[in-house]
Amino acid sequence: MARSLTAALLGSAALAFAASAAWAAEPPAKDAVSKADRALHERVLTLDTHLDTPEHFARRGWSMIDRHSVAEDGTQVDWPRMNAGGLDGGFFVIYTGQGELSAEGYRKARDFALNRATEIREMVAAHSDKFELAYAPADAERINKASKKFVFQSIENSWPMGEDLTLMQTFYGAGVRMAGPVHFRNNQFADSSTDKPIWHGFSPLGLRWLAEANRLGIIIDVSHASDDVVDQAVALSKVPIIASHSGAKAVYDHPRNLDDGRLKKIADAGGVICINSVYLKNTAASPERLAALKALGPAPDSETGTEAEIVAYAKKIAAVNVKYPPVRATFEDFMASLLHTLKVVGPQHVGIGADWDGGGGVVDFEDIADLPKVTARLKAAGYTDADVAAIWSGNVLRVMQQVQDYAAKAKTPPAG
Template sequence: MTMRTKMAAAAAWLLAGAALPALAQAQTQSQAQSQAVDPKIAARVDKVLQKTPLIDGHNDLAWEIRARAGGQVDKLDLRADTSHLAPPKDQPDAPGLMTDIPRLKAGHLGGQFWSVFIPPNITGPAAVKLTLEQIDIVKGLAARYPDVFEMAYSADDVVRIHKAGRIASLIGVEGGHQIDDSLPTLRQVYASGARYMTLSHAINNHWADSATANPEHNGLTPFGKAVVGEMNRLGMLVDLSHVSEKTMRDALAVTQAPVIFSHSGAKGVDDHARNVSDEVLKLVAQNHGVVMANFATTYVSAERNRWAADRSAEQARYNAPPFGGLYIGQPDKAKAALAAWDKAHPAPPVTLAMVADHIEHIAKVCGVDCVGIGSDFDGIGETPVGLEGVDKYPALLAELARRGWSDEDLAKVAGGNVLRVLREAEAVAKKLQATTQPSYATIAELDGAK
């Protein structure tokens, strides 16, 4: 999820307790039809995806099930079209979902890392409890739709499930706050099925700095480095999306296994805090990791990023409680003023081709072996034109094919690269488990009293 969307979730949690809202923002961009794809290119893409599982690094459907259905998997019918799903009462402008079974099948998805996100301001035992509940939602999807989904815990599982015609469901924990500063809890989250963990989310936690917060730890603390070491020993992928550049560099310096960026773009295309610099991309190449391109419009388009910053400043000028504003306490006037600004300053368009630009930039700097796809579907409020939902992955690969990508390279970006990283992490874990015992170090021992 984008920082704005997920922090909205955190604020709503604090204000409304367990009555969680839907988090997606209203889409302001029209849902344009994808351009027609050359039939020969479409056939090539289909052939690639028959052999190689298309693996998306990040989807927030599990959080939407909590937000829209109270976490009850049986109350949201994924066999139906969810694109026009009615919004929650407390989020009347929320769009429909980007994920459902018909569109997953149309998109030829072979594997999905489902995020088990919890707002980063929820910490301690409450975060652990909610994390386990989110894991239960993901497992509940596989139990309710066994003909469509099957839980996967290894690279071999993904390949086997894809060959059987089902979608391999993997679990990603989206923030180190979700383990409550505890290596034993990390191990139990892994035992529950999680195969990656993002080291931080939109705010700093006790041991890792975020990309979207002021530095607090100068990257990773000693305990944070111990977390990376234990993840290596377990075979759990270290995810560096959301973290600060210093945290990225610290993690890359200490990890013994390849890392992932589950949903990030290239700063060389759009200088957004959530994207990855060319200097770090070169380190990722040395690490043999993978950067999975995000579809969030402000991460994709530099022009859209600037527009969003200007709009946020304008919104704050009109009404920014508790700090005041021109129309503080006058929500109707504030809404009208922002609508007038929107009319005078239409949002710059963002397209599928721009996502392809990020993929090509990452491949140019880092190599074609370290790029993948991490859409952030159902965690972003709007999408690029041509990538409106999970049925659109083939169109993105077709755009790369149109630009001259070979079938071999299409297979790598679709899922081959992240499968390789998963296998390499499993191999590192096997070696470490033969020589290294689990760590019971505490944050107090390694970092001192906070």
């Protein structure tokens, strides 16, 4: 989840899609993908480590089975486009936007996150011929062989766990296999990369969160965490860690991106950096654009608003986009971040987590239907078929296996 400035202005994080609706007014020119590259893309197991699509599962009139388009409703992932783009599965995110660090705030966040987990289960249950929940690397392979899409679950922002670490077992029980401690703002567990440090890394409770993640077999995800948190996670985790949707600071200097030293640090510890399609260049809006967006007033709520209201609002944003076009990164920028990271850490430590439905998508890389272009570019850059397979899933599943093997052996008593 990486909320655009526009979405923040709209006052409804869940409506990030509306902001992007008009950006696809003209279909982008497509990179040609050769038959051989397309065949390779189909052959390898592919996953994305950060799919924010669960935000749409409860939208009235919206179905994961229908083909949608960025132009119409701003969404980037559904079953037909998973097939079009050759995406076999991924980590579907239980994201909770940071709020109050109080008993009441924790309670609301907990209920919100548990409800989101339920919505993921409901989507899978409603389409059990097309999707299946996955809990371990072997599940991904098996589900793929059965011609279904595998659905891992991850948590973005552990705020919903409050100060009760037994909730980690609850979420593990619900199937969560990866979790990040923090989002845009500091919380009870850790400092955010986009906030002023208060803990200078993990809090004391956050250190127990980390140990409990190791004990349960939940992959630690450091995307959004401060540099100190990244360093401490690498040093203290008993198993490799992941950055589920991050990028190279050498390509664009932003607090959400990782410098070469930290890319290497994560890789040296066996971890994987999955490349984001956000924070690739300075896309700050002009004052005129900001004022025009603000003048639109609040966006309709994605769950209580009608589809007509949401579409009408997206059209208003489209008009603003025509008058004051947003500055956007391109597929070239995404590839620059991916290829730079590959150069720094090698093909055994890179994955793909483009933040689809969470603010991701760039010019010429608007939704998951464009994924085969990445495979073509990797081949053009000289990477082998085995490298491509490792980048698309092998590396992440390797870490997942290590994390789960450790938990199976650890058998330590649960945290109180």
